[in-house]
Amino acid sequence: MMKIANSIGPVTLALAAALAACRGSSAAPATKDTPAPAAKTAPAAMNMDSRTPLPLTAMMASHQKQEMRDHLKVVQEISAALTKDDFDAIAKSASRIGWSEQQAMMCKHMGAGAPGFADVGEHFHKTADTIVDAAKRHDRAGVTAALDATLRTCVGCHDTYRQEIVDDATFSKSAGSSGMDASCPMMRGK
Numbered sequence: 001m002m003k004i005a006n007s008i009g010p011v012t013l014a015l016a017a018a019l020a021a022c023r024g025s026s027a028a029p030a031t032k033d034t035p036a037p038a039a040k041t042a043p044a045a046m047n048m049d050s051r052t053p054l055p056l057t058a059m060m061a062s063h064q065k066q067e068m069r070d071h072l073k074v075v076q077e078i079s080a081a082l083t084k085d086d087f088d089a090i091a092k093s094a095s096r097i098g099w100s101e102q103q104a105m106m107c108k109h110m111g112a113g114a115p116g117f118a119d120v121g122e123h124f125h126k127t128a129d130t131i132v133d134a135a136k137r138h139d140r141a142g143v144t145a146a147l148d149a150t151l152r153t154c155v156g157c158h159d160t161y162r163q164e165i166v167d168d169a170t171f172s173k174s175a176g177s178s179g180m181d182a183s184c185p186m187m188r189g190k
């Protein structure tokens with residue numbers, strides 16, 4: 001216990017110092033055109049990350065992370081339901097990450113600036129459908145196998161891509177003709 005506390009101490013102190021430094025900064029607050037001072041530290045972190053950048057606007061990135069947190073919740077709900085062999089609950093939760101036209105469109109928009117991303121996303125949602133299928137058959141081993149296959153697609157995508165926040169103009173440029181438009185569910189405040 002002491003050992004853990006000792007090893008965490010310096011990190012906590014360093015973090016506190018960094019935060020204090022941020023608060024003490026006399027730089028002007030962030031505006032639409034001038035990013036917050038903290039943003040200057042982002043490139044350093046990015047240089048250590050060799051994954052393929054997925055260019056997204058700040059709004060899209062925030063939306064994606066929100067979706068991701070719900071994906072994780074789905075997995076948790078499925079594990080909980082598995083302990084009770086509650087196949088209806090499994091099917092219901094898994095269908096939240098299942099394939100749909102709307103999902104496919106979202107993956108296409110999100111991945112407009114990153115080759116292959118939309119395909120990985122679609123493959124993920126289709127794999128998640130196999131959890132629903134197995135649950136409907138009340139096939140416990142099938143559900144666990146499908147859950148494993150689905151988690152592999154989560155892991156695979158995370159190993160490959162990282163978010164990169166860009167401004168609207170940069171996103172449109174990187175996305176080319178497949179960029180965001182009013183038809184995207186995200187632009188309708190889904």
Ligand code: HEC
Nearest residue numbers: 065068069071072075120121124153154157158161162163
């Ligand atoms: C097609 C790609 C893709 C798939 C599939 C995918 N993710 Fe993600 N996920 C991402 C990206 C990109 C990020 C941002 C990672 C980064 O920038 O470091 C992310 C981030 C996350 C985060 C962090 C959210 C936050 O608030 O910071 C969680 C949690 C997460 N994903 C869970 C999951 C789970 C669980 C699954 C599968 C059930 C999944 N993801 C499938 C691409 C994907």
